[in-house]
Amino acid sequence: MAEGPTITTIAERAGVSIASVSRVLNGLPTRQETVRKVMAAADELGYVRNAVARSLKSRRTHQVAFAMADVGNPAYLAMLREIQPVLKAAGYRLVLHSTDAVAADEIDVLHSLGERYVDGLIMSPLRVTDEHLQMLSAARAPVVIIGSVPEGTPVDNVRADSRTGVRLAIDHLHALGRRRIALVNGPLDTVPGAARSGAYRDALLALGLPYDENLVQIGDFYRAEGARAVAELLARVSDVDALMCANDLIALGALDVLRAAGRRVPEDVAVVGMDDTDLAAASWPSLSSVSLGSAERGKAAAELLLDRLQHGDREPRLHERVRVILWYRVPKEEVQP
Amino acid sequence: MAEGPTITTIAERAGVSIASVSRVLNGLPTRQETVRKVMAAADELGYVRNAVARSLKSRRTHQVAFAMADVGNPAYLAMLREIQPVLKAAGYRLVLHSTDAVAADEIDVLHSLGERYVDGLIMSPLRVTDEHLQMLSAARAPVVIIGSVPEGTPVDNVRADSRTGVRLAIDHLHALGRRRIALVNGPLDTVPGAARSGAYRDALLALGLPYDENLVQIGDFYRAEGARAVAELLARVSDVDALMCANDLIALGALDVLRAAGRRVPEDVAVVGMDDTDLAAASWPSLSSVSLGSAERGKAAAELLLDRLQHGDREPRLHERVRVILWYRVPKEEVQP
DNA sequence: CGGCACATCGTAAACGTTTACAGAAGATGA
DNA sequence: TCATCTTCTGTAAACGTTTACGATGTGCCG
Numbered sequence: 001m002a003e004g005p006t007i008t009t010i011a012e013r014a015g016v017s018i019a020s021v022s023r024v025l026n027g028l029p030t031r032q033e034t035v036r037k038v039m040a041a042a043d044e045l046g047y048v049r050n051a052v053a054r055s056l057k058s059r060r061t062h063q064v065a066f067a068m069a070d071v072g073n074p075a076y077l078a079m080l081r082e083i084q085p086v087l088k089a090a091g092y093r094l095v096l097h098s099t100d101a102v103a104a105d106e107i108d109v110l111h112s113l114g115e116r117y118v119d120g121l122i123m124s125p126l127r128v129t130d131e132h133l134q135m136l137s138a139a140r141a142p143v144v145i146i147g148s149v150p151e152g153t154p155v156d157n158v159r160a161d162s163r164t165g166v167r168l169a170i171d172h173l174h175a176l177g178r179r180r181i182a183l184v185n186g187p188l189d190t191v192p193g194a195a196r197s198g199a200y201r202d203a204l205l206a207l208g209l210p211y212d213e214n215l216v217q218i219g220d221f222y223r224a225e226g227a228r229a230v231a232e233l234l235a236r237v238s239d240v241d242a243l244m245c246a247n248d249l250i251a252l253g254a255l256d257v258l259r260a261a262g263r264r265v266p267e268d269v270a271v272v273g274m275d276d277t278d279l280a281a282a283s284w285p286s287l288s289s290v291s292l293g294s295a296e297r298g299k300a301a302a303e304l305l306l307d308r309l310q311h312g313d314r315e316p317r318l319h320e321r322v323r324v325i326l327w328y329r330v331p332k333e334e335v336q337p
Numbered sequence: 338m339a340e341g342p343t344i345t346t347i348a349e350r351a352g353v354s355i356a357s358v359s360r361v362l363n364g365l366p367t368r369q370e371t372v373r374k375v376m377a378a379a380d381e382l383g384y385v386r387n388a389v390a391r392s393l394k395s396r397r398t399h400q401v402a403f404a405m406a407d408v409g410n411p412a413y414l415a416m417l418r419e420i421q422p423v424l425k426a427a428g429y430r431l432v433l434h435s436t437d438a439v440a441a442d443e444i445d446v447l448h449s450l451g452e453r454y455v456d457g458l459i460m461s462p463l464r465v466t467d468e469h470l471q472m473l474s475a476a477r478a479p480v481v482i483i484g485s486v487p488e489g490t491p492v493d494n495v496r497a498d499s500r501t502g503v504r505l506a507i508d509h510l511h512a513l514g515r516r517r518i519a520l521v522n523g524p525l526d527t528v529p530g531a532a533r534s535g536a537y538r539d540a541l542l543a544l545g546l547p548y549d550e551n552l553v554q555i556g557d558f559y560r561a562e563g564a565r566a567v568a569e570l571l572a573r574v575s576d577v578d579a580l581m582c583a584n585d586l587i588a589l590g591a592l593d594v595l596r597a598a599g600r601r602v603p604e605d606v607a608v609v610g611m612d613d614t615d616l617a618a619a620s621w622p623s624l625s626s627v628s629l630g631s632a633e634r635g636k637a638a639a640e641l642l643l644d645r646l647q648h649g650d651r652e653p654r655l656h657e658r659v660r661v662i663l664w665y666r667v668p669k670e671e672v673q674p
Numbered sequence: 675c676g677g678c679a680c681a682t683c684g685t686a687a688a689c690g691t692t693t694a695c696a697g698a699a700g701a702t703g704a
Numbered sequence: 705t706c707a708t709c710t711t712c713t714g715t716a717a718a719c720g721t722t723t724a725c726g727a728t729g730t731g732c733c734g
Contacts, residue, residue, distance in 0.1 A: 006690055020713060026692080029712080057693090116341070389719085
């Protein structure tokens with residue numbers, strides 16, 4: 001852990017000035033003899049450029065932050081898996097923030113952009129408050145938001161079409177003959193929660209099904225909360241024959257409760273999750289899920305940010321053509337001979 | 338994205354020197370009147386301290402890197418989930434590296450420590466080559482290795498007891514009456530691969546079972562590779578009645594293949610995975626798995642690193658008292674009434 | 675009123691780079 | 705050989721902080 005060599009050390013050893021050292025290291029035109037001496041000295045000393053000093057001078061850190069609500073949610077992980085290689089390929093490091101869905105933490109992250117330890121930020125906020133919007137307008141570095149943001153907010157934006165997703169799921173359940181389709185949602189003051197709530201209502205109406213508010217249960221986007229919500233729902237209404245869950249974690253919680261209650265899935269109650277995570281694919285009973293293209297959105301966000309880092313002054317862009325797919329997982333028993 | 342205010346800006350506005358500004362911002366003793374003026378100016382300007390400049394001067398970045406082999410492997414995710422809050426609580430940011438299990442990338446990460454963009458590194462290398470060891474000795478920042486490392490390597494080390502894990506699993510399968518227990522392993526030149534291979538052999542011998550090398554199949558630590566390996570295994574030997582899989586991803590691949598081959602799990606073939614990931618818990622058919630304490634190891638690593646960052650000169654430590662647990666998941670059908 | 679202790683402040687250097695600028699050295703032509 | 709042009713190099717400033725040090729002012733005591 002000894003003090004590492006600096007360009008000054010190299011300059012002394014090579015008998016040249018620090019400017020020459022810097023020029024050689026940056027490949028600027030230099031006499032061959034000087035290049036040789038500097039390279040030799042650098043090799044012998046095991047020199048590595050100091051990123052902090054470079055950043056101070058160049059005003060570029062080559063770091064990008066990704067702020068996610070919940071490290072435990074595979075949907076964010078899917079984004080991360082796409083974001084990471086895109087950034088890496090462009091020479092950026094990834095700073096990971098987990099905000100635990102706490103708005104104050106998200107504001108903190110936005111505020112900390114002023115510290116300039118990153119060149120930009122990709123954020124997927126659950127709630128978008130006025131304070132968020134205010135901070136976004138004043139942000140000291142480019143921000144890409146994954147999730148909806150009001151028209152005119154000066155940031156690049158990647159949107160999921162969760163309305164279509166919900167409609168696909170409801171149509172599917174309806175086509176299977178289900179008529180008492182419940183919605184197990186997250187908090188309504190979250191962006192996805194609000195979108196899914198409205199879409200659910202619209203989808204039912206479009207199918208000519210009544211909207212029964214008894215069939216709507218609010219919980220939170222975690223497995224345990226999903227379980228609790230479904231337990232409450234079942235205690236209230238007993239004739240539910242399908243559950244549209246606002247994400248896969250909720251759906252897994254639902255499966256836990258249904259199993260414990262002795263209801264067969266999907267014979268008695270069909271369950272559709274959302275986000276199409278690994279967990280849904282591996283779960284038992286098999287869980288159909290609507291993909292909102294988490295991976296694709298992550299990739300798009302990373303690309304938008306990189307583009308913005310190169311052309312700082314272009315107009316904010318909106319990326320919303322993300323494919324929405326319903327993965328219908330036929331119960332495994334039926335598949336097997 | 339305008340140029341932000343600096344302490345110089347504040348100093349001018351408040352009519353004091355930059356030294357005074359710095360002192361106020363750092364809470365050093367200053368006259369009340371000066372404090373007031375500086376604070377007022379800072380507030381009006383929306384000043385935020387520049388992290389890069391601070392780091393340059395203080396030689397501390399308040400960043401820590403975590404290098405994992407595979408963002409897609411939930412075992413590493415479990416570590417990450419514990420590491421993140423520990424670092425955050427201590428005021429450190431988390432820089433995430435994914436090395437895709439490529440040794441060269443891991444070496445790159447170690448080398449890049451010389452750039453001093455982080456204060457320390459937590460790394461979980463799959464392979465530990467001579468080059469790794471050499472780089473570790475020369476590392477320019479404290480490193481904590483999750484996984485085994487030779488005696489005397491000057492780094493803090495957190496070990497999983499995969500020998501015990503394998504023994505638990507084999508004993509369990511033996512107690513269930515299984516006698517043709519196969520091992521589906523990852524590459525033998527990886528640290529976990531080597532450990533599990535030896536442990537498998539020892540566990541069999543301890544039980545008086547013959548070691549049959551036909552029952553050992555080498556693949557890689559991914560789902561698709563696990564599936565391929567199991568397919569090969571089944572093609573070679575048909576009387577296998579249990580699979581000990583070197584991690585959960587392999588085990589999931591095994592389930593895919595067994596299902597396709599019409600073998601019932603666990604009636605015909607019992608499967609035990611390793612790492613006890615979310616996927617194992619959610620999977621179908623139910624997957625028993627040996628927990629090697631990924632989460633606990635992550636936490637321990639983060640704490641070791643923080644401790645080291647405070648007392649830079651203490652002896653390297655070894656943390657190996659991580660609890661190993663076999664999670665026996667009784668087939669769900671039997672549980673239900 | 676001189677001297678001293680003490681609190682407070684400003685100047686300047688330092689952290690390790692990059693880079694504008696001017697000066698030195700070498701090449702070229704007359 | 706000298707002037708001129710080109711190529712290369714060194715000096716110094718800058719990025720935005722922190723901090724050692726010395727200067728200044730205040731109050732107190734003798």
